[in-house]
Amino acid sequence: MSMSLTKPVDYGTPLKTTEPTITLEIDGSELTVPEGTSIMAAAKINGTSIPKLCATDSLDPFGSCRLCLVEIEGRKGYPASCTTPVSENMKVRTQTPKLEELRRGVMELYISDHPLDCLTCAANGDCELQDMAGAVGLREVRYGYDGENHLDAVKDETNPYFTFDPSKCIVCSRCVRACEEVQGTYALTIDGRGFDSKVSSGNKDFMDSECVSCGACVQACPTATLIEKTVIDHGIPDSSVTTTCAYCGVGCSFNAEMKGDQVIRMVPNKDGGANHGHSCVKGRFAWGYATHKDRITTPMIRKSIDDPWKEVTMEEAINYAASELKRLQEKYGRNSVGGITSSRCTNEETYLVQKLVRAAFGNNNVDTCARVCHSPTGYGLKATLGESSGTQDFDSIKETDVAVIIGANPTDGHPVFASHMKRRLRDGMKLIVIDPREIDILHTVHGNGGLHLQLKPGTNVAMITSIAHVIVTEGRCQEQYINDRCELDSYEMWKEFVSRKENSPEVLGLETGVDPKLIREAARMYAEPGNSAFYYGLGVTEHSQGTTMVMGIANLAMATGNLGKNGAGVNPLRGQNNVQGACDMGSFPHEFPGYRHVSDQATRDLFGNHWGVKLDHEPGLRIPNMLDFAIDGMFKGIYIEGEDIAQSDPNTKHVTHALKEMECVIVQDLFLNETAMYAHVFLPGSSFLEKSGTFTNAERRISPVRRVMAPKNGYEDWEITQMLSNALGYKMEYSSASEILDEIAELTPTFKGVSWAKLKELGSIQWPCDDANPTGTPIMHVNEFVRGKGKFWITEYIPTDEKVNGRFPLILTTGRILSHYNVGAQTRRTKNSEWHKQDLLEIHPTDAEARGINDGDLVNIKSRAGHTSLSCRITERVQPGVVYTTFHHPWSGANVITTENSDWATNCPEFKVTAVEISLAVEHSEWQKQYEKFSDTQKTLVEQFSL
Ligand code: SF4
Ligand code: SF4
Numbered sequence: 001m002s003m004s005l006t007k008p009v010d011y012g013t014p015l016k017t018t019e020p021t022i023t024l025e026i027d028g029s030e031l032t033v034p035e036g037t038s039i040m041a042a043a044k045i046n047g048t049s050i051p052k053l054c055a056t057d058s059l060d061p062f063g064s065c066r067l068c069l070v071e072i073e074g075r076k077g078y079p080a081s082c083t084t085p086v087s088e089n090m091k092v093r094t095q096t097p098k099l100e101e102l103r104r105g106v107m108e109l110y111i112s113d114h115p116l117d118c119l120t121c122a123a124n125g126d127c128e129l130q131d132m133a134g135a136v137g138l139r140e141v142r143y144g145y146d147g148e149n150h151l152d153a154v155k156d157e158t159n160p161y162f163t164f165d166p167s168k169c170i171v172c173s174r175c176v177r178a179c180e181e182v183q184g185t186y187a188l189t190i191d192g193r194g195f196d197s198k199v200s201s202g203n204k205d206f207m208d209s210e211c212v213s214c215g216a217c218v219q220a221c222p223t224a225t226l227i228e229k230t231v232i233d234h235g236i237p238d239s240s241v242t243t244t245c246a247y248c249g250v251g252c253s254f255n256a257e258m259k260g261d262q263v264i265r266m267v268p269n270k271d272g273g274a275n276h277g278h279s280c281v282k283g284r285f286a287w288g289y290a291t292h293k294d295r296i297t298t299p300m301i302r303k304s305i306d307d308p309w310k311e312v313t314m315e316e317a318i319n320y321a322a323s324e325l326k327r328l329q330e331k332y333g334r335n336s337v338g339g340i341t342s343s344r345c346t347n348e349e350t351y352l353v354q355k356l357v358r359a360a361f362g363n364n365n366v367d368t369c370a371r372v373c374h375s376p377t378g379y380g381l382k383a384t385l386g387e388s389s390g391t392q393d394f395d396s397i398k399e400t401d402v403a404v405i406i407g408a409n410p411t412d413g414h415p416v417f418a419s420h421m422k423r424r425l426r427d428g429m430k431l432i433v434i435d436p437r438e439i440d441i442l443h444t445v446h447g448n449g450g451l452h453l454q455l456k457p458g459t460n461v462a463m464i465t466s467i468a469h470v471i472v473t474e475g476r477c478q479e480q481y482i483n484d485r486c487e488l489d490s491y492e493m494w495k496e497f498v499s500r501k502e503n504s505p506e507v508l509g510l511e512t513g514v515d516p517k518l519i520r521e522a523a524r525m526y527a528e529p530g531n532s533a534f535y536y537g538l539g540v541t542e543h544s545q546g547t548t549m550v551m552g553i554a555n556l557a558m559a560t561g562n563l564g565k566n567g568a569g570v571n572p573l574r575g576q577n578n579v580q581g582a583c584d585m586g587s588f589p590h591e592f593p594g595y596r597h598v599s600d601q602a603t604r605d606l607f608g609n610h611w612g613v614k615l616d617h618e619p620g621l622r623i624p625n626m627l628d629f630a631i632d633g634m635f636k637g638i639y640i641e642g643e644d645i646a647q648s649d650p651n652t653k654h655v656t657h658a659l660k661e662m663e664c665v666i667v668q669d670l671f672l673n674e675t676a677m678y679a680h681v682f683l684p685g686s687s688f689l690e691k692s693g694t695f696t697n698a699e700r701r702i703s704p705v706r707r708v709m710a711p712k713n714g715y716e717d718w719e720i721t722q723m724l725s726n727a728l729g730y731k732m733e734y735s736s737a738s739e740i741l742d743e744i745a746e747l748t749p750t751f752k753g754v755s756w757a758k759l760k761e762l763g764s765i766q767w768p769c770d771d772a773n774p775t776g777t778p779i780m781h782v783n784e785f786v787r788g789k790g791k792f793w794i795t796e797y798i799p800t801d802e803k804v805n806g807r808f809p810l811i812l813t814t815g816r817i818l819s820h821y822n823v824g825a826q827t828r829r830t831k832n833s834e835w836h837k838q839d840l841l842e843i844h845p846t847d848a849e850a851r852g853i854n855d856g857d858l859v860n861i862k863s864r865a866g867h868t869s870l871s872c873r874i875t876e877r878v879q880p881g882v883v884y885t886t887f888h889h890p891w892s893g894a895n896v897i898t899t900e901n902s903d904w905a906t907n908c909p910e911f912k913v914t915a916v917e918i919s920l921a922v923e924h925s926e927w928q929k930q931y932e933k934f935s936d937t938q939k940t941l942v943e944q945f946s947l
């Protein structure tokens, strides 16, 4: 559904929504608006556009261009309407001969220093300067180009996605203010004064500056000074489709602006509930992978992974896959096959894969990549609060007084939410960071006052328990709240437990390595009256005590009354776009959609009756079990949609061994990813631009994904799953993704009120959406917890088995960076690679010196599981004894060294703690050499059929 391109209304200054209201008269008509509204915005509400250049409603008013002058009865002069708020009984005139003359004079000055190349300018037809010249009726420019001007200023083309052409700049400061106010990066300034003033990215080119390429300045620029290179290359778009970013769990809404079926640019949607018109470099610019030459759009099959691939039709590929799955089940039993879905899939796709496994395979062997990221969140929050999800909407941060970030790096992992956070920090919010590494938000403007509890990796539970000790023993719990809302027995037990001396910061500080005084200060800060909120990431979940830590966080939020209200809560920052949705849609082996256990007869009857099959009551295999069983010869076939377990799961050698043991590996993906190199059937997938459905972000916000171009492979992903099911003999007859959504809503109470029509009407919906909450639920647990009474859990610190010793004296922990996403399959195929060409190992100067390592050296990283090598960066961001790397490039082999230790409750791998030794390397590791050889061979086996 493509719409002709219409610009969103720009009120010039941010709209106010608060009481009280003011009544005034503009051009003879009376209107009432909220107090604090600017005259410019009031006029726009009244239907009058006052000419403007430096104002736009995503930024605070600035008042520099003087184009928006108005007359106010009883006031001298001509005030700027953008910086003048309305007042009671004010009488404003926006159009008079004098105003027209003044505005034309202002425009004349701007145009006299601007190249008059409108007809050939890339922004022709999409330029506010051009529009304003027309709006004020400028017909001639009296000042020629003979005097001083900026027409020869040199372009900065260093950013891969946008150009900066200073000759077109009118120095309105919108870019500078967007970088400060919207993004919070402060990369731009106006240097010089008067005629000499100009925009500067810190006297460096854009690529070397602080710029993080979020695009906010490009969006704010009223001229062609800052403009997308795709617009320069292809012209301005003529239609748009609103859809949702397919990268991180922030779930930004975008308008895909198109020319025919070509995306010209992705413009963040002002009405997006999660992003409010902002974006990061990934969603804004890194969508080129969808049309990358590496895309495989033809189905392929082969008998053995040593054979060349054979190109076949989709029907042939599906029939072959189905016959293999049937053969395996006949030979090795019903439970010998299973499926894996991905958090990159839509809700509808995920729902269909779990239905395929349960109804067509006849077992519960379905799992998702959330297994390796946020499964402890699901378990821990369900056990304490009764619902496996975050408690707030992102806007809740506007009311937060103290934010605690644990094991998350929002500026890199969740950049748009980080910008919301930074704005709140500028307004005085206090910050506590619990992380082994110094993360960037600690160094943003006004973030510097934050407390950094730089704990040793693997000691989260010791930290949260010692914070609880301080809050309890200093009498800082909200007893009335606890009395009203929690299970008192569990509270008493928890209270007694955390109060023990052995759980004090002084004792547990020996484990965490953090000064007890700092722990006490953080505990007091968190428990202050007001609103305190937890935001956490994989640095909490990917541990042997991941679930315990999630429970510890929920315990503290309950004890201090920080749940069920705006500004507070427990907020998992989800890594991938649809982690929440993948979990909601029943892609775990023990749960149907809506987190209902497979052993529950009533739930089985509900789904079984609807689906017309008898459903298995035994939980199926988790991913690690599937792999172990494959190595034991009992698990033989797998259908993997959108997930790359050979790169993303721990202990790569174990994963690839298991894949090699299987007789039929079916991979449905965009590229020949690491897992597909072990596949026998390759089903080409569709990108988010080529399909419809929904994603659910970290705030439980269900947002529509709309097809903006035809799928390159001819099918949306859900259609392929449906074909496979039909070939297996279990009939599926959906004709659209919205029909699947209707079935989800029918069978899942929290989705009951969700429909494609309602999503169109509301834009997005936060579940639960049901009769009681027909438009969704921004904040959960408002009057009571979903489980009734909140339950406290004992959080005894049990050190991980992954211990440092003389042989492996350092701890490796992992994370991600802004420009890349997860295994990098998508972002590595975009110009984002210009920021991060390879994964590096960060090491503290002391540890480097002890090993004779210099910055940039190639180093060996050896763990109990394996050996790889990376170039190193010496930095004090990591503490002595800790090394850090990212995992965006398969060749890096980050997961060759991670072990199979996992969370006690959910099997979520302990990615964040691996004991390693680092030494100077003379060559790459054996695994890397073998990997290179294997992957080169596999690429050749694909190329053979396309020759
Ligand atoms: S792209 Fe973003 S970070 Fe870079 S200068 Fe513009 S607003 Fe600032
Ligand atoms: S680059 Fe654009 S937004 Fe920035 S000052 Fe120049 S015209 Fe204004």
Ligand code: SF4
Pocket (backbone or CB within 6 Å): 245, 246, 247, 248, 249, 250, 251, 252, 275, 279, 280, 281, 282, 283, 284, 414, 415, 416, 417
């Ligand atoms: S990657 Fe995340 S923050 Fe960036 S645009 Fe996409 S959803 Fe938004």
Ligand code: FES
Pocket (backbone or CB within 6 Å): 051, 052, 053, 054, 055, 062, 063, 064, 065, 066, 067, 068, 080, 081, 082, 083
């Ligand atoms: S728009 Fe008001 S001064 Fe520029």
